[in-house]
Amino acid sequence: DIVMTQSPLSLPVTPGEPASISCRSSQSLLHSNGHNFLDWYLQKPGQSPQLLIYLGSYRASGVPDRFSGSGSGTDFTLTISRVEAEDVGVYYCMQALQTEGFTFGPGTKVDIK
Amino acid sequence: QVQLVQSGGEVKKPGASVKVSCKASGYTFSNFALTWVRQAPGQGLEWMGWISAYNGHTIYAEKFQGKVSMTTDISTSTAYLELNSLRSDDTAVYFCARGSSLCSGNHCFSYWGQGTLVTVSS
Helix, strand or coil: CCCEEEECCEEEECCCCCEEEEEEECCCCECCCCCECEEEEEECCCCCCEEEEECCCEECCCCCCCEEEEEECCEEEEEECCCCHHHCEEEEEEECCCCCCCEECCCEEEEEC | CCEEEECCCEEECCCCCEEEEEEEECCCHHHCEEEEEEECCCCCCEEEEEEECCCCCEEECHHHCCCEEEEEEHHHCEEEEEECCCCHHHCEEEEEEECCCCCCCCCCCCEECCCEEEEECC
């Protein structure tokens, strides 16, 4: 099974400042088609998760451009260029390369300092 | 617009079974697989598996094999998740989710149900 890790697990942020979350996988997520099978989700308090980034770096529809995804292989980063108060919640990365078993990272809780 | 509406919360005794539904609307049901994700209280997200709404093919996470059964009813555009031999550690919110046509695999979950809380307690 592919194991996903995230750091940090807790991230206090200041509105207007940048923030980044790291996600690492135990195996490369680079598919033979050239895409990385790595998604990022945000679960705001009391809500269902929402898709932010797919295939490592593609922003989902309606996601503000302050969110960006980067990385390849086993190391990925989600960056928020300027954090806003509405960005609080838990961020999860998820690998989707292993079709018999996708796995989420443990989550990174982002809150306002 | 695409919507996934799940059934209401359930309270079950240990050893019982439960069936959670996820009714889809706003798209052609058979064109997309549906995935189920579990979230225990205060915990993270856990991928359980998916079912093709086209042919009923299923993939279950190894941890849930023998524990869950995923089915669909094309006539009502509804997916079902059945859990058997319930234990207290099955207490969780169960989400259904649908992928996006932007991704070739059954991921990029652009649409989610509101979640169904299943409580297992004697």
